[in-house]
Each structure stands twice: as C-alpha cells, then as structure tokens.
Amino acid sequence: MSEYEQHNPDERLAAELRELYAAPRAPVGAVDRVLDAVRGDRGASSRDSRHWLSAGLRRVSVVVLAAAAGLVLFAGGIVTDRLMRHDSPGASSGMVAAVSEPDSARDITFVFAAPNAHDVALVGDFNGWNRHGAKLVRNVAGDWQIHVRVPTGLHMYAFVVDGSIWVATPLAPRGADDDYGVASSTILVGAGARPAAAPRS
Amino acid sequence: MSSALSRIIRKTLILSALAAVSLSAQHPDSPPLADVVNAKYSRADAQAIVGVLSEAQAQRLPMLLLTAKVREGLAMNADGARVLATVRSYAKALGDARDALGATANPTELEAAAGALRMGLPAAALKRMRAARPSRSLSAPLVVAVDLVQRGVPVDSVSAGLVSLLGAGAGDSEFLTLQSQFAHAMMNGQQALPAYRSLLAAPRGMNQSVVHPPDMLPDRP
Numbered sequence: 001m002s003e004y005e006q007h008n009p010d011e012r013l014a015a016e017l018r019e020l021y022a023a024p025r026a027p028v029g030a031v032d033r034v035l036d037a038v039r040g041d042r043g044a045s046s047r048d049s050r051h052w053l054s055a056g057l058r059r060v061s062v063v064v065l066a067a068a069a070g071l072v073l074f075a076g077g078i079v080t081d082r083l084m085r086h087d088s089p090g091a092s093s094g095m096v097a098a099v100s101e102p103d104s105a106r107d108i109t110f111v112f113a114a115p116n117a118h119d120v121a122l123v124g125d126f127n128g129w130n131r132h133g134a135k136l137v138r139n140v141a142g143d144w145q146i147h148v149r150v151p152t153g154l155h156m157y158a159f160v161v162d163g164s165i166w167v168a169t170p171l172a173p174r175g176a177d178d179d180y181g182v183a184s185s186t187i188l189v190g191a192g193a194r195p196a197a198a199p200r201s
Numbered sequence: 202m203s204s205a206l207s208r209i210i211r212k213t214l215i216l217s218a219l220a221a222v223s224l225s226a227q228h229p230d231s232p233p234l235a236d237v238v239n240a241k242y243s244r245a246d247a248q249a250i251v252g253v254l255s256e257a258q259a260q261r262l263p264m265l266l267l268t269a270k271v272r273e274g275l276a277m278n279a280d281g282a283r284v285l286a287t288v289r290s291y292a293k294a295l296g297d298a299r300d301a302l303g304a305t306a307n308p309t310e311l312e313a314a315a316g317a318l319r320m321g322l323p324a325a326a327l328k329r330m331r332a333a334r335p336s337r338s339l340s341a342p343l344v345v346a347v348d349l350v351q352r353g354v355p356v357d358s359v360s361a362g363l364v365s366l367l368g369a370g371a372g373d374s375e376f377l378t379l380q381s382q383f384a385h386a387m388m389n390g391q392q393a394l395p396a397y398r399s400l401l402a403a404p405r406g407m408n409q410s411v412v413h414p415p416d417m418l419p420d421r422p
Contacts, residue, residue, distance in 0.1 A: 125269040129276030153309045154340060156273075166277075171384045173344050174351040176316025179270070179287040180277040186344055188309075 105149045106190045110157075112136060112144040117161045120144040124157030124184075131160045152190035158182065234268055237275055246281025250288060257292045262299070263308040266315075267292060294318045301327035302339070313343035320350040326360035333367035341373040342366075345380045352383065353393030362401045 110122050122134040126148070136144035136159075144159075156175045159167045168174065168183040175184035238247050250271065257267050270291050274284035298314035299306055301324040306314070314327055330339055342363055349359045366375065379400055386396040 123276065125266075125273065128269075129273045131276065154312045154344065170388060171381070173348040173380055173384075176313075176320050176347040176351075177287075177291075179290075180274055180279045180283065182277055186348070188340055188344055 105151045107147055108150050108187070108189065109145060109147050110136070110159075111139075112159050114144060114159075114161055115142055117144065119162050121160040121163075122146055122148060122157060123160055123166075124150075124155055126150045126155050126157070131163070150187070150189050153188075155187050155189060156184040157187060158184045234271060238271065241275060242281035242284070246285055249285050250281070253285065253288050253292055257295070260292075260296060262292060262295045263311060266295065266308065266312055290319065291315060297324055298327065300324065302331050307338070309340045310338055310343070313340045313347070316347045317343045317350075320347050321356040322346060322350070322360055323356075326356075326364065329360070329364045330367055333364055339367075342376045345376045348380050349383065349393075349397060352387050354397045355394065358394060358397065362397065366401070 112120055112122075114120060120136040121131045122136060123129045123131050127133050134146055134148060136146040139145040159169075161167055166182040166184075168185045172185040172187070175186050178184070238250060242250070254264070254267055254271075258264055267288055270288050271284055274287060279287070294315035295311055297318055298311045301318075302310055302314055317327065318324065327339075327343075330342060334342070346359050346363050349363075350356055363376075366379075382400055383397060386400070387393065
C-alpha cells in the first residue's frame, strides 16, 4: 500500500479491496471444473468455440481475475458512496466502480481474463442481454476490459466468449436463477439497497 | 370476419398490449420488446407472455425486472414456453417477496428476495430477516443467501444462519465478506456445509478483518 493510499481513506479502502479480491488464484482443478461446466452447458457451441475450449481454455490460468472483478464490483457497489464523496476517478486497478451520477448509475469497469479468446462481450440485464452491444477490448495487461454505466440496483451479468460461450464468474455471487440454462453472476451496484427513491419499474 | 383479418386484429392487439406493458420498462439500447416477442414466438406464447406482464403491471410489480427476464430469454434463444414459464414464475416470486417484506420494499430488495424464494428460501425466512433488520435494506444479505444456496448450503442452514447474523446486527460488509470467504473455500474444494458453519462460528470481526467499509446505506423509509 502506497503512502498516498495510507493517508487517503478512500484509496486505502480501494487498496484493501484490491488485496482481498485481486490476489486469489483458483486451484487448477477448480478452474477446470468451471471450464468443464461451461463445456457441458454449451454442448452445441460453434466449431470455433469448441476449438477455443479444447485448445485454449486449459491454458487460461487467470480466469479468476474475472471473479475477482465481479466480487469487487459487488463490494465496490456498497462502497461507492464513500468513493463518490471525494470524486474519485475510480480505483487504479480499474476494477472498482467510479462514480459520476449519484443515485442513478455507476461507471463500472468489467475485467475478464481469457488470453485465448478472440472475442468477449458483456451481457446483462443492464444492456438487454445484448451480446453485440458491449464488446470488451484488450487492455495493456492483456485482459479483456470494458467500462459500462450500470444503473444502481441489483443486476445479473455474464460474459459471452467467442460469441457463444456464456461464462459466470466463479467467485462472484451467483445469480438466483438459471432459467434459461446459463448461470450468471450478480452485482449490487451503488445504492442498490436504497429505498424506493428511484424505482426501476 | 375472414381469418386473415382476424389474424391481423389479434396481432395488432398483441403488439399494442406488449407495447403498453413494456413502454415504461424499455431499455434505451434495445429494440421494442413487442416487436421481438411477436416476431420470435407463436401467437399463443406471445399472448400468454403479454397476459403475465399485464397482470404483473396491474399488481404494480417492477416491470423492468420482468421485461428484462423476457429479454434474457430472447438473448439465450429460449423458446416461448420456457420464457412464459420463467416470467410467470418470476412474477409470482416478486409478488410473494413483496408480501413477505412488506409494501415498502424497494425493487432491488424485491429482486433479491424473489431470487431467494426461487432458490427455496421460505417466505417465513424472509419475514424473519425483515424482522431482524426492519429499517435497512436486505438486498445484500439476500444476495449472499442466494449464493450460499447455489453453492450447496442447505436452505434451512442458510436462513437460520443469516437471520442469526442479522439479529446480531451484522452489516452488509460482514455478509459480503462471508460470501467472499465461502466462495474461496468452495474453490479450494471444501465441503459447503462445514465451510459455512465454520465461517459462521468464527467470532464476529474475524469475518470482516480485511474489508470493513462502514455501513453507509441509508435507512429505509
């Protein structure tokens, strides 16, 4: 933790979150289980996707980064009010929400580690589950990344890899339902627990 | 009346009804839900989906949540029957959640509570949670409850444990940390129930030693 972070409560909090959620690495077996589950769920995937699974997924060693991102988003949603008061531009790790419009939406950075993927999209209830609308791009670290403005509240999301493989983040809170046969993750953004000042209906 | 004219009238009615129920819940970046549903599903399925949405709207349930569920099904190429069953189940769960948490529950709480109900938590457990935390949101605890059940903790253990934590005054940060530690335990191959019990048995404070943001969420009205 830097001296700046030590003297800045918001940065200190963000640093603590980064330490908590960015550090873990999933055991190899655990990653394989997740990938096997993905393979099973998407048995009808495209040929390219199957190739990606068989040749590439076993080399994905940092998929957990996406889970870490999801968890930070979950926790970050809770702490964004604190960050907001200081007009924080967001965590330097790019994994914690930045804030611009209190009570309505948050700018959130989603990060997904899949070095062998050719294409990654973010889908969720906040973008109509539109797999063509939120394409991630590679960042300098080689991870897939996207900034999305997400309304405050509880949201479900997943990543779509190479156009057909839906992946939930292993460590993030899981969604309540997989009504359509695909697991999803949960984020609770910002004032998700606020009273009905801004009803979503 | 000719069958063609009848078809046109019915189609128009479906489109009108769907447009009406989804107008206020339209995602700005998405095509009109009415167009998509009508184009993709049979007339019978479209009518039935419209019926569920209309009834939910009459009950003043959060329409954005329900239309998002329809869009989710569309995006995942679910057939009409499955979308219908899902939306119907979800609408019922939202209504039950409101009954359990009270009319002042906000949409986020209702969404989380509906998820918990659909995962098997009884309505009585939601009521106990509300009683244990009457003036603040249950969104975060309910999200954690869903995650715990999804990862294999029996429903009864989840509800008992979380009600106990709420009764002890645990804040959202403690629930978040519990979820995080439990998820890591699962990734490390531990058994769900023993890991959960172990985390619950840890002295309060142990579960929040790393991240302890203050409880900043405002009180409910």
